[in-house]
Amino acid sequence: MRIYILKRLIQIVPTVLGITFVVFLMMRSIPGDPVVALLGDAYTEENAIKARHDYGLDKPVLVQYLIWLGKLAQGDWGASILTGRPVLSDVLVRLPVTLELVVLSMAVALAIAIPAAIVGALRQNTWADYTATSVAMVGVSIPEFFLGVLLLLAFSIGLGGLLPSSGWVYLPGTCQTVVCAAGLWGNTQHVLMPALALGVGRAALLTRLLRASMLEVIRTEYVTTARAKGLGEGPVVLKHALKNALIPTVTVMGLQVGFLIGGAIVVETLFAMPGLGTFGIDAIIARDYQQVQGFALVTALAFVFINLIVDLTYTFLDPRIRYS
Amino acid sequence: MSPRRLLPGCLLALAVLAAMIGGPPTLSEAQAPKRGGIFRVSYGNEIAHLDFHTAPGYEMMWVAMNVGCGLVNITPDGTFVGDAAESWQVSPDGLLYSFKLKKNVLFHDGTKVDAAAVKFSIDRLMDPATGSGMRIFYESVHSVEVLDPLTVHIRLKHPYAFMLHMLAGYRTGLILYSPTATQKFTLEDRKQGKPGAVVGCGPFKLIEWVKGSHLAMDRFDKYFEPGLPYLDRVIIRVIKDPITEMAAFKAGEIDFIASFSPEHVDTMRAQNPRAQIMTGKETTPMLAAMKVTVPKDGKPMAKDRMPHPIFGDVRVRKAVGCYGIDRKEIVKIAFKGQATPWLGIIPPGTLDTVDVTSMCPYDPGKAKALLAESGYGPHKPLTFELMTNTEKTVFNVIATVIKDQMTRIGVTANIRLVDKVTWMTAANQDGPWDMYVEDLLSLLTLDSNAFLSTTQASWNHTRHVDTKVDDYYARYAREMDAVKRKAIAREFQEFSADKLYWNTISGSPFYMVAQPWMKGYVYNAEFEVHYDKVWLDK
Numbered sequence: 001m002r003i004y005i006l007k008r009l010i011q012i013v014p015t016v017l018g019i020t021f022v023v024f025l026m027m028r029s030i031p032g033d034p035v036v037a038l039l040g041d042a043y044t045e046e047n048a049i050k051a052r053h054d055y056g057l058d059k060p061v062l063v064q065y066l067i068w069l070g071k072l073a074q075g076d077w078g079a080s081i082l083t084g085r086p087v088l089s090d091v092l093v094r095l096p097v098t099l100e101l102v103v104l105s106m107a108v109a110l111a112i113a114i115p116a117a118i119v120g121a122l123r124q125n126t127w128a129d130y131t132a133t134s135v136a137m138v139g140v141s142i143p144e145f146f147l148g149v150l151l152l153l154a155f156s157i158g159l160g161g162l163l164p165s166s167g168w169v170y171l172p173g174t175c176q177t178v179v180c181a182a183g184l185w186g187n188t189q190h191v192l193m194p195a196l197a198l199g200v201g202r203a204a205l206l207t208r209l210l211r212a213s214m215l216e217v218i219r220t221e222y223v224t225t226a227r228a229k230g231l232g233e234g235p236v237v238l239k240h241a242l243k244n245a246l247i248p249t250v251t252v253m254g255l256q257v258g259f260l261i262g263g264a265i266v267v268e269t270l271f272a273m274p275g276l277g278t279f280g281i282d283a284i285i286a287r288d289y290q291q292v293q294g295f296a297l298v299t300a301l302a303f304v305f306i307n308l309i310v311d312l313t314y315t316f317l318d319p320r321i322r323y324s
Numbered sequence: 325m326s327p328r329r330l331l332p333g334c335l336l337a338l339a340v341l342a343a344m345i346g347g348p349p350t351l352s353e354a355q356a357p358k359r360g361g362i363f364r365v366s367y368g369n370e371i372a373h374l375d376f377h378t379a380p381g382y383e384m385m386w387v388a389m390n391v392g393c394g395l396v397n398i399t400p401d402g403t404f405v406g407d408a409a410e411s412w413q414v415s416p417d418g419l420l421y422s423f424k425l426k427k428n429v430l431f432h433d434g435t436k437v438d439a440a441a442v443k444f445s446i447d448r449l450m451d452p453a454t455g456s457g458m459r460i461f462y463e464s465v466h467s468v469e470v471l472d473p474l475t476v477h478i479r480l481k482h483p484y485a486f487m488l489h490m491l492a493g494y495r496t497g498l499i500l501y502s503p504t505a506t507q508k509f510t511l512e513d514r515k516q517g518k519p520g521a522v523v524g525c526g527p528f529k530l531i532e533w534v535k536g537s538h539l540a541m542d543r544f545d546k547y548f549e550p551g552l553p554y555l556d557r558v559i560i561r562v563i564k565d566p567i568t569e570m571a572a573f574k575a576g577e578i579d580f581i582a583s584f585s586p587e588h589v590d591t592m593r594a595q596n597p598r599a600q601i602m603t604g605k606e607t608t609p610m611l612a613a614m615k616v617t618v619p620k621d622g623k624p625m626a627k628d629r630m631p632h633p634i635f636g637d638v639r640v641r642k643a644v645g646c647y648g649i650d651r652k653e654i655v656k657i658a659f660k661g662q663a664t665p666w667l668g669i670i671p672p673g674t675l676d677t678v679d680v681t682s683m684c685p686y687d688p689g690k691a692k693a694l695l696a697e698s699g700y701g702p703h704k705p706l707t708f709e710l711m712t713n714t715e716k717t718v719f720n721v722i723a724t725v726i727k728d729q730m731t732r733i734g735v736t737a738n739i740r741l742v743d744k745v746t747w748m749t750a751a752n753q754d755g756p757w758d759m760y761v762e763d764l765l766s767l768l769t770l771d772s773n774a775f776l777s778t779t780q781a782s783w784n785h786t787r788h789v790d791t792k793v794d795d796y797y798a799r800y801a802r803e804m805d806a807v808k809r810k811a812i813a814r815e816f817q818e819f820s821a822d823k824l825y826w827n828t829i830s831g832s833p834f835y836m837v838a839q840p841w842m843k844g845y846v847y848n849a850e851f852e853v854h855y856d857k858v859w860l861d862k
Contacts, residue, residue, distance in 0.1 A: 036752050040380015041457035041765075041775075043493065043752050044782040045625055052752045076677035083535055084512040094536065152571045157595075161575035166568050167561060168537070178532045179540040179559065272563040272572075274537035282370060282536065287745050292780065320714070 001315075016067075016300045023296040023302050025063050025290055034081045034287035048183070056229035057289075070294060077297070078290035080283075087294035090279060095298065096174050097275035099185075100258045101194055101267070106253065108199030112139075113206035114251075118237060121214030132207060139204025144263045148270045155193060160208070163193055166272035172297050194267045202256055209252055213245035220244075222243050247317050254310030338587035344698055357554050361860040363416070363562045367576045369603055374514035374522045374533060376499045377449055377456045382766075383562075386582055386853040389542060390558065391432075392499035392524035393548075395423055395442065398492040398768070400604070401849045402675065408437050408500060408525060408548070418483030418804045421620045429548040431502035431531040433520070439476035443468040444503040446478070458777055461490045464801075483802050485809060489675075493768045493851040500525055527553040527856035536562070547856070553861035554844070559673045568597065574836065579860065580845075582853065583839040586659055587718060589835055594854060598840040602847040604830025606675025608766045612649065612726060614641050616757050616788040624754035629789055632757055634708050638823060644708075644759075646684035648733045649726060653686075655830050658721040664831045669777070669820040671831040673849070676813035678810040681822045682820040691733045693796055700735075707736040708758040713747035720763045722829070726761070751785040760785075763832035766850040770813050771801045777826055788825040848860040 035051045036043060050268060052058045056067060058137050073076060077088035120132035156165035169186030226240045264277035272278075278294065283291030314321045356749040367386075372379045376388035406412075409423045429437035442836050448454050450462045464484035469477040479486070491498045505523035505768070506514075513521035517533035519654040524530075527549070528541035539560040543553050563569040566585045572578045574595055584592065584601075593601060606855070614635035619626035640654070651665035664672045667681040693702075700706040712723040723739050730737040742750070750757050764783070768772050773795040776783045779790065798815040820826055834849055841862040 030746075031749060031751040032743065033753065034745075037380075037455075037745045038372075038749045039378075039455070041455075041783075042378055042380065042455050042459075043748075044455075046452070048753075056629075080535075084515040090535065090733065093534065150566055156571040158573050161577075164577060165571035165575055166563050167572075177534050177537065179538065179557075184460060203353045270565050270568055272561065272568055274534065274563070278536050285743055285745065306684060 005308075006310070008311070009119055012304045012308075013300075015304055016297065019295060019300040020218075020296055021065060022291060024068070024289075025061065025288070026285075027292050029173075030287075034289060037286045037288075038082055070288075072297075080291050081288050082286050082291075087290050090291070091276065091298050093176050093281045094129050094274055094276045096170070097259070097273055098264050098268070098277055100171065100191060101264055101273070101275060102190055102197065102257065105193035105202065105260060106256075107197035107261075108195050109202035109206055112203035112241070113210055114308065116203075116207045117209070117210035117214055118242065120211040121218060122237065124141050124215060127230075129211075130271065131202045132211070135143070136204040136207040136211075137201045140208075142201065143266075145266045145270055146195050146202055148267055151193045151197055152270075163189055168273050168275075168294045170292070188215060190273075190318045193273045194273060198260060198267045203259065206249055206252065210245060210249045213248050214241060217241045217245040243317055247314060249311055250313050250317065254307040258299075258303050269307050328409075336808050339532050348701060355843060356851075357857075357859040358861060359554050359716070359859070360555075360556050361431075361862075362557045363555045363580065363842075363855060363858060363860065364578045365558060365580045365582055365855075366563045366572065366676070367560055367582055368562070368564060368566070368569070369541060370535065370562050371533065374517040374530070375511060376522075376524075377454055377458065377501070379515070380457070382583065382850055385850075387530075387539060387560070388496040388524070389526070389853055390528045390855050391522060391526045392496070392552055393429065393437070393526045394491060394496075394498040394500060396488055396492045397476050397497070397850075397852055397854075398489065400846065404488050404492060405459040405782070408442075412488075414487075417459040419480045420792065421478040421480070421487055422471075423476050423478070426548055427474065429525055430546050430700060431500075431505065431523050431525045433502055433505050433523045433590070434546075435502050435504045436502060437525045438473040438475070440473070441500055441503055442476045445471050445498065445500045448506070449498075450500060455774075458495055459493055460681075461772075466623070470684045471583050483804050485801055486803055487767050489771070492659050494772050503778065503832045507820070525531065527854075528558055530702060530800075531557075544836065549856065552788060554857060558855055560595075564849065572598070573839070574716065576839065578719075579839045579842050583850075584835040584837045585716065586662060586833050586835060587721075589662065592661065596641070596837075600840060600842065601742040602836040602845075603833055604847060604849055606671045606833050607673040607768070607849050607851075608832040609666065609669075609671040610759055610761070610763045610829040610830045610832040612645060612723065612759055612829050613828050615757060615827055616641075616786045618787070619754075621755065626754075632758070634706065635798055637698050639694045639698045639825045640700070640706070641824040641827070642684075642697070643691040643700075643733070644730070644735065645705075646691075646821075646823050647687040648691035648729060648735065649829060650686040650729055651681065651685075651829050653683075653729070654722055655727050657725050658718050659833060661807055663833050666830050667821050667827050668817045669826045670767050670773055671828065673831065674773075675769045676810055678817045680817050683818070683821045688733050695733065695735070695743055700733065705734060705736060707738065709718055710737040711742060711747060711750065711757045711760040713739045713742050713744050713760075713762070715744045715747075716763075718832075719763075722763045726759075752782065754787060764836070768851055770816070771797065773797075774801070788823075789824065790825065792819070793825065 035048045038051055039047050056064060079086050079143040116132040122130040123129050152165055155163040169190050170180060170182040171187050172182050175182045222240050226236045265281045268277035280295035283295055364762060367383045369383050369678060371383045372381045376392055388511055396404045397407050398404055408425055408429045410426045411424045413422045430439060433857045446468045449456045449458050464480045464482055466481045468480045471477060472644060472651035492758050502523040510519035522530045527544055527547045528665060529544045531540040533544050543556055543557050560708040563572060566588050569581060570592055615632045615645040618632050620630045655661060655663045655665050665681060667676055667684050670677050672853040710723050712719045727739055765775055778794045778797055800812045841860055844857040845860050
């Protein structure tokens with residue numbers, strides 16, 4: 001097992017390097033010059049040449065990448081071209097917000113998907129199944145931003161400001177700034193709508209997947225045996241059927257992290273949240289190469305580590321799976 | 325009847341008498357400013373950075389105006405009022421501006437605002453190494469001289485009629501920097517808003533800026549205006565989505581929207597009947613700019629130019645931009661009628677503006693005739709690219725209407741939608757474009773437009789090479805007689821409308837929205853956004 005984990009960790013290095021290199025190349029191939037955004041009203045040819053030189057943007061792309069990589073190896077993620085702020089510290093300030101959003105949206109997704117899938121599978125071709133399947137279909141079809149706007153209209157405007165429309169209240173102890181709102185209740189209020197907006201689409205997808213797995217599993221011999229042994233329906237479904245049916249779902253959950261981070265860009269922008277999503281999109285719009293690299297790096301790392309965790313989870317869900 | 329029982333009656337009689345003598349309470353009596361409170365402001369865009377002398381964008385400017393102070397400010401009616409300057413005098417030849425500073429003005433680091441600080445700040449802005457966008461406006465300055473700690477002279481090379489306008493309201497106006505803090509901290513520190521690095525002499529001192537989250541500034545207790553500011557703290561948040569911004573406003577989460585999108589004003593009004601929606605005469609022109617020249621050798625920014633293959637011909641510019649564009653229809657569709665159709669180089673709200681719109685009546689027949697004269701017609705249809713960007717949805721609406729109007733005169737306009745940085749790169753770096761839709765800059769005076777349209781200006785996006793334009797600007801700015809200046813302004817605007825180096829289609833309205841409990845704010849478009857007299861009536 002340890003060797004397996006070590007191997008996987010080593011594999012992460014070329015994966016992450018590959019991703020950051022592709023992002024590096026792509027950012028430089030799209031139109032738009034970061035120096036233009038940096039200088040704004042003060043743009044002159046002379047100022048632009050000086051700024052390009054100061055930020056090393058006049059060097060060949062490969063050299064720029066190697067410089068970035070060299071600094072990264074020393075723990076320096078670079079500084080924003082626009083603000084001069086260290087990328088790592090900005091990422092660390094914003095990471096908890098997105099992490100909480102992603103975790104809670106996944107929790108929302110599972111909270112909806114598991115019961116809906118179980119009901120759908122156990123009551124196949126009944127109104128309960130049709131309802132669960134139809135709701136899942138609708139959920140998959142609604143984009144995050146649209147659902148977000150509907151939630152805003154309902155809970156922030158319609159119900160007289162029941163939930164705050166924007167901004168962020170940090171979990172107690174997680175705030176890193178001087179002026180900062182922190183509190184569990186405030187945090188819950190602020191994260192609820194974004195988590196719903198982001199989670200419902202995933203819930204729908206997972207419901208469909210888990211229902212199909214459940215239908216397969218509940219017809220297997222070991223489930224019949226469990227029932228024949230006289231086990232109640234609850235333990236049969238939750239302990240024997242669901243646990244095994246979860247394996248493909250867990251795989252998809254891991255892959256969904258990428259979509260969740262993509263969705264976080266939209267949801268965080270809509271709800272004006274100070275997370276990594278808004279950090280990433282602002283960086284791309286401003287062509288702030290260093291920040292984009294930071295965003296790509298942290299996203300890639302999150303993706304590969306979560307998928308490693310997912311792979312390790314299989315051994316818990318199915319004891320027959322062993323890594324060597 | 326005991327005296328105690330008589331008392332209420334007597335008090336009532338006295339109150340009635342007082343009311344009869346004094347009349348109704350005045351507004352100031354009824355609304356004495358309340359001290360304290362946290363003022364929550366929403367910006368639609370991120371602050372670029374916090375070196376006020378070099379950072380781009382209005383968002384930064386509106387912070388600079390509150391953290392920083394300058395020599396003078398300008399009121400909505402065009403009157404100059406002292407900021408750090410107590411008084412000022414201009415020599416009869418217009419070559420010497422003498423400023424007497426207030427005694428009690430301090431920077432947030434405790435150092436004094438004196439003549440040396442003024443000289444330091446202006447010298448810094450004029451230094452090419454600083455890379456300030458304001459440098460161009462100090463071109464007339466010969467030197468800054470410290471006479472004594474409270475007296476500073478600005479000596480000019482030639483008269484400059486808009487010196488005070490420039491110091492008050494071009495971009496941020498002059499923002500004084502503390503020499504001590506500027507030398508103590510690096511430029512990077514200041515850009516990042518590191519604690520202690522951003523030091524001004526304004527009513528609020530910067531507490532922190534967390535990009536993507538908030539900017540906070542607290543009352544500066546040693547501010548030179550006694551009793552001001554009223555607010556304890558100002559917190560600025562960025563809410564980019566107008567729907568979310570409206571929801572936050574409706575829910576009372578924000579007190580003030582510093583720049584509100586015109587297309588949502590009606591909805592805002594309907595949802596919040598008590599909201600204070602502030603606007604004024606348009607001071608920003610909405611353009612459909614046409615490129616006039618291109619580099620001969622194809623290398624961007626080359627000095628050697630040749631006419632743009634389409635719009636290098638003034639007849640085509642006139643066919644498309646003058647007679648082919650129905651400005652009234654654009655305003656009706658894109659701004660729901662809430663803007664002014666306009667042609668002049670400066671918009672309706674700018675000083676010395678002249679309405680020359682009648683020079684370009686919508687006349688598709690005349691447009692077609694001019695196109696035919698230029699060699700375009702069914703045998704050789706004119707096709708051009710119309711660039712628009714994602715910064716404001718109204719640009720895209722205008723582009724769509726123009727495309728439709730072009731079809732009516734047999735011209736094809738292919739819309740190219742890009743993001744703001746791509747547009748800025750193409751426009752600033754002499755990239756390949758034919759026409760773009762944008763509103764660039766709020767203009768206090770015609771002179772401030774020199775920044776965008778003299779032949780040597782970096783922001784001369786159309787790359788016209790007509791030095792007559794430079795001559796007009798120079799004559800206008802150096803003429804100290806207001807009547808003669810107006811005459812030059814008129815002549816210039818007519819000339820400009822005839823040449824169409826700068827194709828305005830309308831004014832671009834600017835809106836600010838405040839909660840009913842926000843008091844004391846004086847609307848002065850984008851030029852002066854000050855929170856020092858703002859107070860919260862709640």
